[in-house]
Structure formats: structure tokens, C-alpha cells
Amino acid sequence: MERAKIKVSGVHAVPVCLKDIPRGIKGATVRFEYADPLWDGLSKTVVFKGSGVTKDILDAGEVVKVPPEVVERAGQSLLVGVYGTDADGNQAIPTLWADLGRIRPAADPSGDTSTDDSLPVW
Secondary structure, X not given: OEXXXXXXXXOEEEEEEEOOEEOOOOOOEEEEEEOOHXXXXXXXXXXXXXXXXXXXXXXXXXXXXXXXXXXXXXXXXXXXXXXXXXXXXXXXXXXXXXXXXXXXXXXXXXXOHHHXXXXXXX
């Protein structure tokens, strides 16, 4: 379930398509397009920042899962960036943060067992 597409060129990571990000979502992905040959052959680490947490995804490909820890708090911005290094560690390229928008409040089951449809009141 793709929530964003990011175009990476030079040190810029620019959102080209964004969808709402509900709090607590699991399995959400972000797709990256590396439009600059500067990124060819680099090992890419995608960095997510949100809900007071920063998480790295090492050796990231074009489609990266959003870590659930970064979408735990509604009302905060979700940021993403990429850090590229060459095999020798001689070249390092960080991008500026791309803002994926605010994490939106979302439905969450209460755990109330009195609503179990197997109870005789139903």
C-alpha cells in the first residue's frame, strides 16, 4: 500500500505523490525514483523520522516499508530522507528531508470485549 513517491535528484528528495498517512498503519510503503546518475552504484540508507523516533532502512531498494514506530503519534510530521555511500566510504550524499505530511488520527479498536458479537445480547 504505497503512501508516497519520492524523486531523488542530487541532495533533494521531493515528494511527487502523497497520500494520507493514518496513525498506526502497518505495511505502508514509499517508492523512490533516483533521477540523478550521482546516485548510481551508491548504497542507500532510507531514514524515516516521526513520532519522536528515527529509523534507518539499510541497503534500501526502490520500494521501502514505513517502520510502524514512526507513525505511532498523530499530529506530527513524517519525514524521510536518503543517505548514500560508495563501497569505499569515500563518497557520502545525504538528501534534505522530504515532508510526507502529518500523521493523521485514525480508527483504533478499543479492545472492549463487551462488543463481541458472540455475546447473547446480539
